[in-house]
Amino acid sequence: MMQIYLDNAATTPVAPEVIESMVSVLQEEFGNPSSSHAYGRKAKALLENARRTIATTIHCSPSEIIFTSGGTEADNMALRCAVEQLEVKRIITSPIEHHAVLHTVEYLQKQFDIEVCYVRCDGNGNIDLAHLKELLASYSKTIVSLMHANNEIGTYLPIQEVSRLCRENNALFHSDTVQSIGHVPLNIQELDIDFITCSAHKMHGPKGVGFLYVNKRNKIQAFIHGGAQERGLRSGTENTASIVGMSKAITLITENLDEKIAKVWSLKKSMLEQLQLHIPTICFNGETSLENSLYTILNCSFPSSKNDGMLLFSLDLKGIACSGGSACTSGANTGSHVLRALNLDPQRQSIRFSFSHYTTQEEIDFLVKTLVELFNSK
Numbered sequence: 001m002m003q004i005y006l007d008n009a010a011t012t013p014v015a016p017e018v019i020e021s022m023v024s025v026l027q028e029e030f031g032n033p034s035s036s037h038a039y040g041r042k043a044k045a046l047l048e049n050a051r052r053t054i055a056t057t058i059h060c061s062p063s064e065i066i067f068t069s070g071g072t073e074a075d076n077m078a079l080r081c082a083v084e085q086l087e088v089k090r091i092i093t094s095p096i097e098h099h100a101v102l103h104t105v106e107y108l109q110k111q112f113d114i115e116v117c118y119v120r121c122d123g124n125g126n127i128d129l130a131h132l133k134e135l136l137a138s139y140s141k142t143i144v145s146l147m148h149a150n151n152e153i154g155t156y157l158p159i160q161e162v163s164r165l166c167r168e169n170n171a172l173f174h175s176d177t178v179q180s181i182g183h184v185p186l187n188i189q190e191l192d193i194d195f196i197t198c199s200a201h202k203m204h205g206p207k208g209v210g211f212l213y214v215n216k217r218n219k220i221q222a223f224i225h226g227g228a229q230e231r232g233l234r235s236g237t238e239n240t241a242s243i244v245g246m247s248k249a250i251t252l253i254t255e256n257l258d259e260k261i262a263k264v265w266s267l268k269k270s271m272l273e274q275l276q277l278h279i280p281t282i283c284f285n286g287e288t289s290l291e292n293s294l295y296t297i298l299n300c301s302f303p304s305s306k307n308d309g310m311l312l313f314s315l316d317l318k319g320i321a322c323s324g325g326s327a328c329t330s331g332a333n334t335g336s337h338v339l340r341a342l343n344l345d346p347q348r349q350s351i352r353f354s355f356s357h358y359t360t361q362e363e364i365d366f367l368v369k370t371l372v373e374l375f376n377s378k
């Protein structure tokens, strides 16, 4: 049976070149980067090389990159440092953020009694910029936390415009860029942002590693206390192999990026058009154009049918892996907080398909054929 992986927003297959780079570190460069002997110095050099590579890719200084255990930790670190260390008294966020942001915000609200405002968004997940402007106008030291590309529906934030609004109103700006980093060109120099977050496993790197970018104008202190690694900000012996793997992953994915974008976009477009043709009652959650949404995500909304609740399972039986929303909520059986916040019809079934440059047209055609058969068999 054909096995088709269309859940790349949950995690991506690790690129063979990444595995190769990691195996070589695990086998040969096992030194502790904090050790002063030759083994340690070699490991330290690998870490600093990886930091430089990542910094060059996103156009920032290596000293602005802090390695973390992934996107969740990086989001926690940005928001907690803002409140606990940078005197932030108010967080403006949106109801469609990832739980790594929303649950951290709820924790900070309870623990530090800070004000939290949720900016309105429309039914496609577009942030209401006029509302954001209104919220920013009332002054208390604020951080705005809005994600660059939504992990469930793909809708983009106009990040440049939000960054400008934040600057004009003296607010800090954090953007969860976990889904977009590596997949779209991101130039920190042009963005003027305070914090962005990255997770390696969303771009064909290993799980359990990521980074937080902190603009050097923000003087933050230790987030994890201990042996003073990461310039004292985030203690703990660094995961050298994974960090090297992440740097390889970001280098690989940004190579010939325009070609990769064109290829994946053409797959998404072909799937969208074929589904519209064969299942006319289908609609799509979130924006779908190349300009307004991440080309790796297509969130389909199917009409109610006899196989309600069984669609994911039926696709799985046919060898197709996809997701009923954010994979991070699977098992919780509470449905998607993003789709709920968009007030979408609860009778319809939503499935997120997410692609990578390894996805093929043959796989998309097989998926469409399978979906059409499932809907015609009712």
Ligand SMILES: Cc1ncc(COP(=O)(O)O)c(C=O)c1O
Pocket (backbone or CB within 6 Å): 009, 010, 069, 070, 071, 072, 073, 075, 098, 100, 147, 150, 151, 176, 178, 179, 198, 199, 200, 208, 209, 210, 328
């Ligand atoms: C937008 C977004 N932010 C944060 C995370 C969490 O990243 P990690 O799995 O590295 O902790 C995810 C993962 O699903 C995500 O999609």
